[in-house]
Amino acid sequence: MGRLAVNGVSKIYGESDASSSVVALRDVTFEVPDNHFCSILGHSGCGKTTLLNIAAGFERATTGAVMVDGVSIDLPGWRNTMIFQDYALFPWMNVFQNIVFGLEMKEVARKEREDITRHYIGLVGLEAFETKFPHQLSGGMRQRVAIARALAVQPQLLLMDEPFAALDAQNRSFMQDELVRIWQREPKTVLLVTHSIDEAIKLSDCIAVMTSRPGSVKEFVRVDLPRPRDEDDAPYIALKRKLRELIRDDFVSR
Amino acid sequence: MDAEPIDKGAKTSPSRPVDARQRVATMSGLETAPVEKTEPGVVPSFGKWFRQQLLRILLLLPNFILLIVLLAVWQFASKVWIPSIDPYMAVLMPAPTTIAVTAAGMIVSGELFYHLMASLKREAVAFLFAACAIPLGIAMGWWRLAYNQVNPVMEILRPIPPLAWIPLSILWFGIGDEQNEFIIFLGIFFPILINTIVGVKNIDPLLIRAARSLGAPERKLLVRIVFIGALPQIITGVRIGLGVGWMALVAAELVGANSGLGFIINDARSMLRTDTIIVGMLAIGIVGLSIDTAILALGRRLLPWSLAMRK
Ligand SMILES: Nc1ncnc2c1ncn2[C@@H]1O[C@H](COP(=O)(O)OP(=O)(O)O)[C@@H](O)[C@H]1O
Ligand SMILES: [Mg+2]
Numbered sequence: 001m002g003r004l005a006v007n008g009v010s011k012i013y014g015e016s017d018a019s020s021s022v023v024a025l026r027d028v029t030f031e032v033p034d035n036h037f038c039s040i041l042g043h044s045g046c047g048k049t050t051l052l053n054i055a056a057g058f059e060r061a062t063t064g065a066v067m068v069d070g071v072s073i074d075l076p077g078w079r080n081t082m083i084f085q086d087y088a089l090f091p092w093m094n095v096f097q098n099i100v101f102g103l104e105m106k107e108v109a110r111k112e113r114e115d116i117t118r119h120y121i122g123l124v125g126l127e128a129f130e131t132k133f134p135h136q137l138s139g140g141m142r143q144r145v146a147i148a149r150a151l152a153v154q155p156q157l158l159l160m161d162e163p164f165a166a167l168d169a170q171n172r173s174f175m176q177d178e179l180v181r182i183w184q185r186e187p188k189t190v191l192l193v194t195h196s197i198d199e200a201i202k203l204s205d206c207i208a209v210m211t212s213r214p215g216s217v218k219e220f221v222r223v224d225l226p227r228p229r230d231e232d233d234a235p236y237i238a239l240k241r242k243l244r245e246l247i248r249d250d251f252v253s254r
Numbered sequence: 255m256d257a258e259p260i261d262k263g264a265k266t267s268p269s270r271p272v273d274a275r276q277r278v279a280t281m282s283g284l285e286t287a288p289v290e291k292t293e294p295g296v297v298p299s300f301g302k303w304f305r306q307q308l309l310r311i312l313l314l315l316p317n318f319i320l321l322i323v324l325l326a327v328w329q330f331a332s333k334v335w336i337p338s339i340d341p342y343m344a345v346l347m348p349a350p351t352t353i354a355v356t357a358a359g360m361i362v363s364g365e366l367f368y369h370l371m372a373s374l375k376r377e378a379v380a381f382l383f384a385a386c387a388i389p390l391g392i393a394m395g396w397w398r399l400a401y402n403q404v405n406p407v408m409e410i411l412r413p414i415p416p417l418a419w420i421p422l423s424i425l426w427f428g429i430g431d432e433q434n435e436f437i438i439f440l441g442i443f444f445p446i447l448i449n450t451i452v453g454v455k456n457i458d459p460l461l462i463r464a465a466r467s468l469g470a471p472e473r474k475l476l477v478r479i480v481f482i483g484a485l486p487q488i489i490t491g492v493r494i495g496l497g498v499g500w501m502a503l504v505a506a507e508l509v510g511a512n513s514g515l516g517f518i519i520n521d522a523r524s525m526l527r528t529d530t531i532i533v534g535m536l537a538i539g540i541v542g543l544s545i546d547t548a549i550l551a552l553g554r555r556l557l558p559w560s561l562a563m564r565k
């Protein structure tokens with residue numbers, strides 16, 4: 001449950017006829033099959049966040065629509081939940097309360113929501129930290145809470161905007177592996193924004209490479225490498241070179 | 255499972271657990287000195303506890319040197335110097351010892367307590383009414399329309415000092431509790447309102463997005479995210495409000511009451527009881543400070559996360 005279709009999405013900021021208007025996205029179209037992991041790769045300013053915000057229901061597309069299982073997304077909600085770069089954990093709730101929040105909003109029965117919450121606390125490995133508050137946790141742990149909180153509502157589409165950008169290199173690499181592990185245990189349709197080619201290859205089944213001015217999908221690349229992916233494998237290196245060139249073209253043409 | 259931070263250190267007394275962060279924020283490091291671990295429920299030996307408290311007081315003593323000197327000078331002036339110039343003038347400035355004796359008498363007779371309770375009751379009633387500033391402030395901070403409509407009204411009323419309402423309020427309510435409470439209400443209301451609005455507007459918009467993205471409907475969003483997120487600022491508003499209200503209370507009681515701390519000091523004036531006046535003034539100051547300290551401590555205890563975020 002969670003086939004994603006981005007159908008001709010355009011986004012223009014400001015009045016469309018005014019000279020000051022910004023075309024952030026033009027006619028973005030691609031599809032992600034159910035339970036696939038898709039990355040959006042591109043330089044900053046090419047409209048990645050804009051696309052994700054539309055998919056999350058925070059903004060409206062000027063034309064076109066983002067659909068999940070054929071239903072267009074208009075509002076934010078648990079079906080298309082978002083994980084934020086700065087985690088956006090509720091500081092007055094402990095780990096358990098943060099994760100159970102979405103289930104309370106869904107009005108899941110008490111016993112069931114506690115079971116679900118414990119399951120996801122276990123999945124991200126935070127059993128010993130259930131009653132800690134966000135300010136008592138490290139960056140990596142907060143990221144885990146954010147992931148568990150989003151997974152707990154059992155979304156059809158999981159959105160992440162550069163989720164590991166705030167972590168140091170070592171933690172980032174570790175959390176990427178963790179995300180793959182969690183996603184393999186509980187497959188979901190994921191749309192992840194990144195400007196890191198390695199992150200995109202490491203995580204994804206497919207990569208939408210975006211170019212700027214105006215933001216559009218230049219190429220939709222499938223990644224058919226077995227997981228876990230080895231940076232030294234020939235196909236990995238070949239794919240990396242290809243992506244780098246796609247992105248570099250964009251840089252040169254600016 | 256233990257929700258408290260691991261590095262709690264030791265407690266000075268098992269009946270008064272001290273939050274680790276709070277201790278850092280309030281004490282000069284004395285309480286962080288490790289004391290032997292006490293089993294829950296086992297009282298540490300009284301001798302040891304007594305020695306610690308004594309040491310604490312001795313170490314704090316240097317801070318009170320000026321105060322003690324001033325009291326000594328005051329005592330000398332009132333008892334020796336002024337009477338030597340003009341014995342009749344001495345009544346205008348009673349000595350600290352005289353004041354202490356008067357205070358003891360007023361405490362024992364229950365007079366001070368009676369008037370204190372009268373004042374506190376007015377403050378409490380006024381606060382209950384003024385608490386409606388919290389929902390109003392949330393509405394104004396949340397809905398632009400509510401803000402745009404209500405703000406002009408508030409901006410006109412807010413700069414009018416509560417005391418300026420005294421003549422009109424006497425005509426409206428007569429002299430009595432309602433009139434007093436109305437003046438106090440005006441003092442409490444606006445600080446709470448303004449701080450609530452600021453608190454709501456300052457909530458991290460990402461938290462609101464996160465809650466919506468987890469499926470929170472508007473009503474639950476307001477209660478669980480907006481209200482709680484603004485709570486530290488609301489409590490600041492309550493502190494300021496109760497302080498302003500307490501000042502307004504005394505002024506209101508000076509004019510139109512036959513009980514309360516403000517009444518005591520005005521009543522004593524007509525009988526030239528300067529000692530009673532000063533006892534009343536001190537009581538007003540001490541109680542005002544106590545209210546403020548209590549709310550601050552309550553806020554710290556209930557909202558440890560807000561303290562942690564501020565650091
Ligand atoms: N609210 C907005 N108003 C006007 N222009 C915007 C707004 N948000 C983004 N933009 C513009 O849209 C373009 C894409 O932005 P964004 O989606 O944030 O890019 P990315 O996430 O890829 O770095 C940028 O040129 C940016 O300046
Ligand atoms: Mg971005």
